Amino acid sequence: MSETNVRKRRGRENDDDSNLKNETLEGHLQDSPSNSSFIMTALLTVVIFTLVCVNGYYNSPIKAVEIEGLVKVNLEGVFVVNQKLSKGKKLPLPSPESIAEGGDGKLYTGLADGRVVCIHPSNDGEIGAGKVENITTGVIEGAVNTSDAWGHGRPLGVRLRNQSLYVIDAIYGFYVIDLPTKSLKILIEPDDVTPPMKFPDDFDITADGRTVYITDVSPKFAMPQLTYIGYEGTCTSRLIKYDMLTQKLDVVKDGLCFGNGVQLIDDESMVIVPETTRYRVNWIDTKTGEIKHVLHLPVMPDNIRKNNRGTYWIAGKTQLTWLFEFVAKYPVFRQTVAGLFSPDILMTIAEDKHGMLFEVNSAGEVIQTLHDPEGQLTHGLSQGTELSDGRIALGTFNGNFLSFSNTEWSL
Template identity: 35%
Template sequence: MAKSRSGNVHRRGPSKSGSSAQKITEESESPSRSKSSPQKIKKESESHKVSTLCQKLAFALALLVVTFAICLTFAHVNSPIAAVSVNDIHDVRQLKWTNVENNNLAHGRKLLNELPGPESIVVDEEGNWYTGLIDGRVVKIIKAGKEEQVVVDITASYDFAIGSKRKGKRPLGIRLSKSTLYFVDGYQGLFSIDIKTNQWKKIVGYDEVEPHMMFPDDLTISSNGKTIYFTDVSEKWDYDNVTFSIIEGECSGRIFKCDVQSKRIDLIYSGLCFPNGIELDRSENNLLVSENARRRVIVIDLESRNIVKTIKLPGGPDNIRRARNNGYWVAIPTPHHPTTDFIWAYPALRNIIASILGREGLFQLVDLNQGIIVKLTETFEPESIHYDVDGKVSKAITEASELDNGEILLGSFIQSGIVLLDGKSL
């Protein structure tokens, strides 16, 4: 502030130099602002692009999840099966008696490789073998394993499916009573052939019981030849859809009793879980029955018709046959697989799996690459277990039939040929 000559005080305004300095400062700052703005805009643009991309990815993922959920729902709703909850399959790891290392079944000798799927085998008094095949034949093998071996188709002269609404033929369980050969066909029912005259009879057709038999499987005959007991795997699923029956977990299998002379049929037991193999004990007071879908053999008292014992096994059992001296041989074609055990608790998951894979795809999931047989005692306790670990000689074994000389014949429902094994080494 300065005084004028007149004594008045005058306020000075900003000097030009100060104004210029301020202007210079503002101008000097201005280029910096102009330089940062494009960078900021660029960053904001990139951030916007990333945000947009994330939004698109999130939308695509959500769409994928929704589509996947819709597909699973569709598969579940349109599944060919109606899976039920299964809570009675045991943990195989609890069966300590199965933890043995052997490869006993790999030492057998395979014969008759030209015979596809000889599931069950029986031998007559002259040493001839009989078996049923995948192609529908029942054959007689004369002098098996020798140079003069001959295979005769004993069903060549007739068609036991003639007149039936079902055209398929698959002979499964087979037995011999004196000169009469009995066999169960998986489509048609129960039949007999006189091995001396080659005359055949239909004992029980699939449609002669109600509900009709869907999958007849195995049989056993009383020592006097008057009574036959046979199994029907399911009231719902037939032979061609066997995998659906197992994964569904349904239990509609039955056991029938047939009087050979009168042809009268009685229902012995129902509500079984895939009952295939069957055998009378030596007293003929009890039936041993395989429940393949529950990895067990049950013992049914014929008088009370109650289950009196359950034998837990390391896989799904098939045919049961008496051992030469004491006990019983049980074949296990489908061993336990730990990676699939968890699915039994989830019916919806099994519905989806069945819908996606179909029956053929499900079949590919089954482990059929080992050979396993189990020996039970006369009191139905596990005595021993024998393996062909890699299935090099025998696999998917459906029957172990012991001969009078101690040799054992091993049959399979998928493998060609019959394995001859020295039973004395087991």
């Protein structure tokens, strides 16, 4: 090959290399705006997200603390899953939280719209299958209230003594209804206690009718903001004693973590009170306020009611999952979330369809557990009231029906 040809060939190679470099450079120049745009978008997203979270944290309605003392209870042994609470009937009603049965087969319950109602037996005698009669309208004109967000009351715990129906109302306090006349008398207004009750929840009355034990879930948040109590994690609930004769009010026990249901044991030496957000139930000495026994459960416990066999039904829902255990350790996360979402959305996040009903004795030993794993019969299970026909009436704090289990639960 001649020297001239070699030079020409080398020249062409150099030109090709130069063209390739130019094309690569042009490609980089063309890609640079796209890459820069992506980076800027990502940075802007991170900045906006951070600002939103910071705003949520500092404007949150709660001051969250670490939730301690949680004990994981596995679904085994006496807690093993079954279907005993999955079959029965439903009666459409707005969130009947607590149920009491009269000697004539009538049922009494309080509803989410503020009414207290009587459910008559059917013409053939079936309990809970007859007409629904209004006992109250749901509004007590001129009464002191814990919140006017709903414009009506929210009756929770109910108990029947002869012809008197006693009601704890999260909005209006504690009152009694004379059933023959339907006249209502307020016994305790929310501001009769210091500090005032914001969320009166449940109660029980001693056999002589003189002393009432009441739980106040929070002195800070009323029932419309109940999810804030759980997300905050503070322990500010109180067990309060009320003397019906002297009208004196005393705090038996404070520092409870979402103190909920109330049930005296037979000799009235102790009162059973769940701490809902700690997944445990306490046996509290009625004289000293000392916790004598603690029962840990796999779900959040709610109301407690005695049955005719001398044992007690404790209702519960929302299992202790790894996610709850995780967020319990990080109050910053819970405070931020509570500042970004409404109480209704927060409630949806925390919901679990698996309902459980625990039968326990006075010593706090679990006898059996009834399950509704798929929520076929229950939703937001709040109370189990064993009826005279052998079925169990199942209350709910946010479902749209009153449920009745079949009698097969006892098999």
